[in-house]
C-alpha cells in the first residue's frame with residue numbers, strides 16, 4: 321500500500337488539511353475559514369465546535385481532492401495555532417466557553433500584577449515571560465468568569481486543551497485527552513526542565529492539575545481516530561505547535577539551525593539542542609519537540625507585524641491590489657529615498673516588547689513616493705527580523721550560519737535579498753514553503769515508521785533558492801532604524817494622553 325499522510329493544520333483563521341505522499345509531494349488540499357469573534361476591544365474568540373466542523377470539512381475535502389479513501393491514510397499529523405485555550409466538560413465534551421485565542425489581551429492587567437519574584441519563577445521554569453499570550457491566564461479567566469466553573473474544575477469535571485488536544489479529543493471520539501510537549505510548553509504551566517506540569521505554577525493560577533491533558537511525545541503511536549469519525553481507524557502519530565512544526569519541516573534538526581516564517585507576523589526559531597538557553601535578550605525558550613522521551617529545545621522570537629504591513633499598504637493606503645505586487649512597486653525606485661518605516665502597528669514584539677509603541681514613517685520629504693514607501697516596508701520587515709535573530713545569536717554566543725525561510729512573504733526575492741544583506745548570512749528558501757504542514761506530516765510519518773530516522777528525512781529537502789549577502793554598508797539604515805524604534809516606543813501609553 322502506498323503510504324499517504326494527512327497533515328491537519330489548524331490555523332488561526334482557517335482549518336487546513338493536506339495529503340502528502342511518501343516523497344512529501346502534496347496530492348490533496350482542503351481549507352475552510354471559520355468565524356472570528358471580537359466581543360470587546362482586544363478580545364479574540366473562536367467557537368471550538370466551529371473549529372472542529374471546519375477541520376472535519378477540510379479533511380474530507382482534502383481526501384476528495386487527493387482521490388483517496390480515509391482508509392488509505394496511514395498516519396495523521398496535527399499542527400496548530402498555539403496557546404489558544406479551550407475548556408470543555410469531560411463528560412459531555414461540550415466547551416463551557418468559546419476558545420480564547422492567543423491574540424486575546426483580556427488578561428493583560430492580571431499578568432502585569434505579577435511580582436518580580438513570580439516573573440522570575442515563571443521564566444526559570446517555563447522559559448516564557450509572564451504575558452496574556454500564553455494559556456495559563458486564559459484558563460484562569462474562564463474558571464473565574466463562567467458560573468460554577470472553578471468548582472466544577474476542582475471536582476475534576478472539566479478538561480483544558482490547546483487546539484491540538486481539542487481536535488484529538490474529537491478525532492478519537494473522546495478517548496484521548498493528550499497534548500505534545502511543544503504545545504504544553506506554551507501554556508506557562510509546564511516545566512520545560514522536568515517535562516511535567518508544575519504544581520506550583522498551577523496553584524499560582526488556581527488551575528487544578530486534573531484538568532490538564534497528558535503530555536506525550538511529538539511523534540509515535542499517540543492515538544487512533546474513532547471509526548465513526550471518518551469510517552476508519554487511522555493512527556494519529558505526530559503533534560507539534562505551528563512554529564515548532566515549521567522548524568521540523570525546515571529540517572532544522574541540529575543545534576544552531578534557524579528558521580524564520582514570514583506570514584502576517586514573523587516567527588523566528590533556532591534549535592538549541594538539549595540546551596535550555598536562559599535568554600538575556602528577551603527571547604523565549606521553548607520545547608521544539610519531544611522524540612522518544614527526549615526533548616529538543618529552541619529559542620523563539622516573534623515580530624507582530626510583517627506581511628500585515630504589506631496588507632496595510634494594499635488595503636489601508638491602496639498602493640496595489642495584491643500583496644505580491646509590492647515587489648514591483650518597490651523596485652521602481654529600488655531604494656527607500658531616505659525614509660524609515662517603524663512597523664509597530666500593534667506595538668513591538670521581541671526583542672523590544674512595547675505594547676504601547678505605534679507605527680511611524682520617518683524622513684519624508686517632497687520627493688518621497690509610493691515606491692520608496694514600498695521599499696522601506698520590505699526593509700522594515702527585514703530589520704525587525706534582524707533584531708530578533710541577532711538577539712538570538714547573542715544568547716547563543718555565536719553568529720547564525722544561515723537561516724531557512726518560509727511563509728507567504730518569503731516568496732518576495734527583494735525582501736529575501738535585503739534580509740541576507742542585513743544578517744550577513746545566507747538565506748535559504750526551500751522548494752516546499754508549507755513547512756508547518758510538512759513538519760506535522762514528517763513527525764507523523766516518523767511516528768509510524770514510514771521514515772526510520774530524522775537522518776532519512778534530510779534527503780527530502782529540496783532547495784529553491786539561496787540568497788547570499790551582497791557587499792554594502794547598512795550602518796546608516798541600522799542607525800536610523802534604532803532611532804525610529806526609540807521614537808515609536810510608548811507612543812500610545814496613557815500618560816501621552818494626559
Ligand code: ADP
Pocket residue numbers: 582583584585626627628629630631643644645646647727728729730731732
Ligand atoms: P499567515 O499564515 O500568517 O496567514 P501567510 O504565510 O499566508 O500568512 O502569508 C501571507 C502574508 O504575506 C500576508 O500578510 C501578505 O500580505 C504577505 N505576502 C504575501 N505575498 C507577499 C509578497 N510577495 N511580498 C510581501 N508580502 C507578501
